[in-house]
Amino acid sequence: MDLLAIRQEIDQVDQALVTLLEKRMDLVGQVAAYKAQVGKAIFDRQREEEVLEKIAGLVENQDYRERLVETFAAIMKESRTYQASVLECEK
Template sequence: MKLDQIRKEIDQIDQELVALLERRMVCVSEVVAYKKAKGLPVLDQGRENKVLEKVASLVDDEQYRSTIQAQFRDLMARSRDFQEEVKARD
């Protein structure tokens, strides 16, 4: 496969990822509203640990597992940052 073809495929995947990440952030916004209404903290370490365990179990190729888990750690950290920002605005 040529580099241009590989990059085209990556571009397509990136487009799909952006749409999925945006959908995820809509859900995060709903979580913010729920936590605010119930007086719950932003960080739920137990939930994050479960997400990371599930992610690890979904990865087929072992060589990618730690990288994908790291990406999810970062994703959840960015989600927490967003939740804190929304909480501070209200």
């Protein structure tokens, strides 16, 4: 496969990732609204550890495991930041 074809395939994967990440952020907004209603803190260390363990278990190619877990940790960090902004806007 030549470089152009590989890059085109990467572009397709990126498009799918953006769609899925937008859906995830929609759900994060719903989580923020729920947490606001019940007075729950944004950061839940146990939940995040569980999610990261689950992600690590889903990775088939172990060469990617550490990087993908770190990627999801970053996604969750940004999700917390978004939740904080949603909660701030509701004040």
